[in-house]
Every structure is written in structure tokens, then in C-alpha cells.
Amino acid sequence: MKVFFLSESPIDAAVLARDLAHTGAGACVTFEGRVRDRNAGRAVCGLAYQAYAALAEAEGARIVAEAMQQFPIVDVRCIHRVGALEIGDLAVWVGVSAAHRDAAFAACRYLIDEIKQRVPIWKKESYVDGESGWLHPDNSPVQSEVGG
Amino acid sequence: MNYRILYFAALRDAAGCDSEQVAIDTTDARQLYAELRERHGFAFAPAHLRVAVNGEFARWDRVLNDGDEVAFLPPVSGG
Numbered sequence: 001m002k003v004f005f006l007s008e009s010p011i012d013a014a015v016l017a018r019d020l021a022h023t024g025a026g027a028c029v030t031f032e033g034r035v036r037d038r039n040a041g042r043a044v045c046g047l048a049y050q051a052y053a054a055l056a057e058a059e060g061a062r063i064v065a066e067a068m069q070q071f072p073i074v075d076v077r078c079i080h081r082v083g084a085l086e087i088g089d090l091a092v093w094v095g096v097s098a099a100h101r102d103a104a105f106a107a108c109r110y111l112i113d114e115i116k117q118r119v120p121i122w123k124k125e126s127y128v129d130g131e132s133g134w135l136h137p138d139n140s141p142v143q144s145e146v147g148g
Numbered sequence: 149m150n151y152r153i154l155y156f157a158a159l160r161d162a163a164g165c166d167s168e169q170v171a172i173d174t175t176d177a178r179q180l181y182a183e184l185r186e187r188h189g190f191a192f193a194p195a196h197l198r199v200a201v202n203g204e205f206a207r208w209d210r211v212l213n214d215g216d217e218v219a220f221l222p223p224v225s226g227g
Contacts, residue, residue: 052156052219054203055203055204055205059205080226116224119224119226120156120226121225122226134161134222136158136192136196136225137224137225
């Protein structure tokens with residue numbers, strides 16, 4: 001089953017959360033990332049996400065597989081928007097169900113952190129002053145390889 | 149050698165297209181990027197980019213094959 005998706009349409013978190021319900025799962029932790037109206041001191045009026053879809057879904061699936069292996073969790077769903085978003089829109093949603101809350105919290109944190117660092121998705125912010133630009137965080141050297 | 153190059157984010161804007169076919173006499177990803185950088189005026193040095201070949205992350209020293217689909221990926225900013 002596909003557990004990491006890109007979506008061009010708004011995210012329906014309620015539907016995703018229902019998929020996480022299992023009789024053995026006593027805990028469900030979800031993370032919602034939403035579009036903020038400011039970044040680095042600038043007033044933001046909207047943004048657009050662009051993805052390398054094939055690689056993003058493959059890398060997302062790898063991250064989910066890692067979480068399933070590292071934490072005693074039951075199920076995971078991750079979804080990331082692509083295309084144009086407005087302030088307040090849901091940009092990324094991560095949900096984890098587990099028997100107990102510790103693993104669900106830890107896995108959810110792992111998933112969102114790894115997604116932000118590794119999945120080939122780029123954000124272009126549009127500012128109230130009329131400018132816009134791609135965010136390429138800190139512009140420091142990135143790893144040139146993963147697992148050979 | 150013929151390659152299909154995919155561009156994303158700032159590189160897509162600089163290239164003015166999301167992909168292009170490139171004929172070049174090299175199998176070296178660094179040489180390929182250097183040529184494309186000169187052609188399109190890309191700001192990124194190779195150290196700031198990752199390489200993907202045929203939809204999978206690859207190393208900069210990967211030997212390219214004729215017909216490969218190659219992407220040079222700027223630092224990501226999802227989430």
C-alpha cells in the first residue's frame with residue numbers, strides 16, 4: 001500500500017487519519033505543516049511547491065520503511081502538497097499509529113524531519129512586496145550521495 | 149552521448165525549461181554539469197547539488213550511460 005503521497009489537491013486529514021485506525025493501535029500522533037504568513041522576517045502571501053515526483057515518492061517510501069523498522073509502530077501515512085498554496089493551507093501531513101504513544105510521537109518526529117531534509121521538494125515563496133524566490137536552505141554543501 | 153536532463157526549482161527557472169535533451173562527449177556527471185552551468189548560468193557549485201540518475205540518487209562520480217535521465221538537485225525545502 002502506498003503510504004507516502006504527493007497531492008495537487010487539498011489534503012483531507014480526516015480521511016488519512018481514518019486509515020491509521022487499527023484495533024491494536026492505542027495511540028495516533030499527527031503532524032500538520034501549514035503555510036505561514038511570515039518567513040525570515042518577510043511577509044509571505046503564498047507559496048508553490050515543486051517536486052521531482054518519482055524520486056520524491058521513492059525517497060518518501062524509504063523514509064517510511066525506516067520508521068517502520070526503527071519504531072514499534074503500526075501504520076503511517078504521509079502526504080505533501082505540490083502546486084500553489086495560500087496562507088493557512090495544509091502543506092504536509094504526517095500520521096502515525098502505534099500501540100503506545102512514545103513510539104508514535106518519536107516516529108512522527110523522525111518522519112517529518114527526514115521528509116524535510118531528504119525528499120526532493122522545493123518551496124517558492126511569494127512575498128507581499130511583490131518579490132518571490134526559491135528557498136534553498138542555508139546554501140551550504142549537501143551530501144552528494146546516499147547509500148552509494 | 150545523449151542525455152535527458154531534468155531541472156527543478158532555481159535551476160528550472162535559470163534553464164527556462166523543465167527538461168532538455170543534451171548531446172555531449174562525456175560520461176562524467178561533473179563535466180556534464182559544468183557544461184550545463186556554463187550554458188545556462190547556474191549559480192550552484194556542484195558541492196551544493198545532489199545528482200540523480202534515472203530516478204534514483206547517484207554519486208557525482210557515477211559513470212553515465214547513453215540515454216540516461218539526469219537531474220541536478222538544489223538543496224530541498226519541502227515541509
